[in-house]
Amino acid sequence: MSFQTPITIASALERIHRREYVLPAIQREFVWSRDKITRLFDSLMRGYPIGSFLMWQVQEGNSGRFTFYDFMRDYHERDNAHCAPTGPLGSRAVTAILDGQQRLTALNIGLYGSFTAKLPRMWANNPLAYPKKFLYVDLLNRGQDDDLGVEYDFRFLAPEEATAGTESGDAHWYRVQDVREVRTVRDAVRTLQHRGIVDNDTAGDVLSRLQEVVHVTPTVNFFLEEAQELDKVLNIFIRVNSGGAVLSYSDLLLSVATAQWGERDARETIHRLVDELNAVGQGFAFSKDLILKTGLVLLGKGDIRFKVDNFDRETMTNLEKHWSDIEGALRLGVALLADFGFSGVTLTANSVLIPLAYHLHHRNLGENYRTSDASRDDRAAIRRWLQRSLMKSGVWGSGLDRLLTGLRTTLEKEGGHGWPTEAIEREMARQGKSLRFEPAEIDDLLDLKYGSKRLFPMLAMLYPGVDTRDHFHEDHIFPRSLLRSRAKLRKTGVPEDALPLIEDRADRAANLQLLRGGENTSKQASLPADWLRKHFRSDAERESWLREFDAIDLPEDVTGFLEFYDVRRERMRQRLVALLDVHTHTDQGPAAVALGAGQTVPDDEPDPGNEGL
Secondary structure, eight states, X not given: OEEOOOBOHHHHHHHHHTXXXXXXXTSOOOOOOHHHHHXXXXXXXXXXXXXXXXXXXXXXXXXXXXXXXXXXOEEETTTBOSOOBOOOOTTOOEEEEEEOHHHHHHHHHHHXXXXXXXXXXXXXXXXXXXXXXXXXXXXXXXXXXXXXXXXXXXXXXXXXXXXXXXXXXXXXXXXXXXXXXXXXXXXXXXXXXXXXXXXXXXXXXXXXXXXXXXXXXXXXXXXXXXXXXXXXHHHHHHHHHSSSSSSOHHHHHHHHHHHHOSSSOHHHHXXXXXXXXXXXXXXXXXXXXXXHHHHHHHTTOSOOSSOGGGGOHHHHHXXXXXXXXXXXXXXXXHHXXXXXXXXXXXXXXXXXXXXXXXXXXXXXXXXXXXXXXXXXXXXXXHHHHHHHHHHSTTTXXXXXXXXXXXXXXXXXXXXXXXXXXXXXXXXXXXXXXXXXXXXXXXXXXXXXXXXXXXXXXXXXXXXXXXXXXXXXXXXXXXXXXXXXXXXXXXHTTOOGGGHHHHHHHTTBGGGEEEEEHHHHHHHTTOOHHHHHHHXXXXXXXXXXXXXXXXXXXXXXXXXXXXXXXXXXXXXXXXHHHHHTTOOOTTOOOGGGOOOOTTOOOOOSOOOTTOOOO
C-alpha cells in the first residue's frame, strides 16, 4: 500500500464518470443526509481537511472477476436509493474505493446531481412529496453561523426556491454544479457580471473560493492497495470500516455476502426483497438487518449474533444455496402478517417475523397455507400468539438473539404439525419473557391512547369480526373533533367539570374501534348513533354490532359519553381478562367472566368469507 499524489475534486469526479473509479460489491449504500453534504462543502471552502481515501487498484484482466457499482449521482429517497451495478467492465484496470465512498458520493451529488427526499407531513404516494433539489450556495452571505457552526450557506433547493423573490432569478443563489464550467478567475468574473454583482466583494470571494476548491486545490489524498487477492482486500476493508460507529454491522455483513456469493448479487437481491416486503399490504418497515438475521436463524447457525465470524465463506455459501427457500418463507410470513392486519404502523416489533418465517420454512409451507381450511387452526394460534406478544411490553427488546435461538429450538422440536403455543410460551417464560398478564397490565392496555402501536393487537383480539385483510382504520366511536373541543361540548350542554375528563378519554381505547377504510370515510365526524342508523338497514343489525363491539346502551348524544365510556371500558376489561386468562383474586377462571347477554369469547379468526364490520 502506498500514498499517491493528491488530485483535485474535479479530477476525481471525472474519473468516476469515466468509470475509472468504481465501488466494490463490499461497499454499503450511500447513507449521508443533506446536512452532512452541505457541511462537507463548508469544510472544503474553509480549508479543513476531509481525511484521506483508500483505494484498491484492480489490475487489467482481474476486473471481470468481481462485481462493481456506479456512484450515486441523482439520489431519490423512494425511487433511486441504491447504487446501480456497472455491468461488465471488460478487462481494463479500474480503481475501487475501499474508504471514502460517502465523501466522494456527496461531492458527486453536489457537483453533478441532485438529492430528492420526501417532504414532511405528506403521503408517500403524493407526486408533490418528492421535489428534486440541487445544491446551491449563497453568493451574498458569508459569516459564522453559531447555531449551525458553518461559514458558507450551502443548501439543497428546488430551482423555483432558488429564484424566488428575484427579478432576474439568478443573483442570489448559485447552483454549485455550474462551477464545473468556471475553470479560471476570468470565468468567475464573467459569471458575476452576468448576475449584476461583480462589484460585491463577498460574492467574488465565495465564487472564487468554490472554483479554487473544485479545480485547483489537490484535496483528494489517497492510499492505493495493489494486492489482487480478495481475502486480503476484504480484511483491509473490515479493518478500516468496522472500527467506527458509522458503518453498521449489517452493512458490513451484507458487503461480505456480496463479495462471496457466486450466482446472485447479494446486495441487489436483499435490497430488492426488502423493498418488495415493505410494499406488501398497507406497507411495512423491515430492514436488511432483519433479512440477514432471519438467514442465520433459518440456516440453523448456533450463534446468530451480527459479527464477521458468523458470516464466513461456508455460511455465505449456504445462504445463497438456500436463498429461494428463505426468501419464500419471508414472503409468506409477511403476507400472513398483512392478513392479520399488521403493517409498519401497527407492528410493534419487526422481529416477530423471524420465528414465524422459521415455522413456515421448517414445515415447508406454501402460499395455500394462507387460505386452506386445514391450516385454519394453525393460523388462528399464530395470530393469537402474535397479538399477545405484541401487547406485552419488553418481550422483543433485550436478549433478542437468545430468545430467537430458544424459539427456533422449540419450533424445531415441537412445531412439526402446527404452531406449539404452549411450548413456545413455556420457553418464553423460561427466558423471562412470560406472556402472562397481570390485572394491572390489563388496565394499562385499556388506557392506551390513539396512535399507540400496542392498541391494534388488543383491538384485533377483542373484536375479531373485523376482516383485517381489508384496508381498515383505528377510529373514534365518538368523534375526536367534538370531544377535544370545549366550545362544541359546552354548546351540547356538557357540564364544565366534565370537560377535562372527556378530553382525557377521547383518545383512549374505550372510545376506539376498528373500521374498514370506506366505513371510516363515510362515518367521518358523525355521532355514532346517527351513523349506525344510516349504515345498518335494520334494528337487528344495529343491535348485533352494538353487542359485538361492547357498545350496548350507546347514547344519542355526547352528554352520555362519560357513562358510555366507563361501561364499555369495563366490558372490554372483562372480555380481555377472559381472552388472556388473567386470574384476579375473585376469578374462578375465564368461564366465570360474564360478557353480557348473548356474548361469547371469540376463539378463532374471521371466516374467510365473512366481511366483518
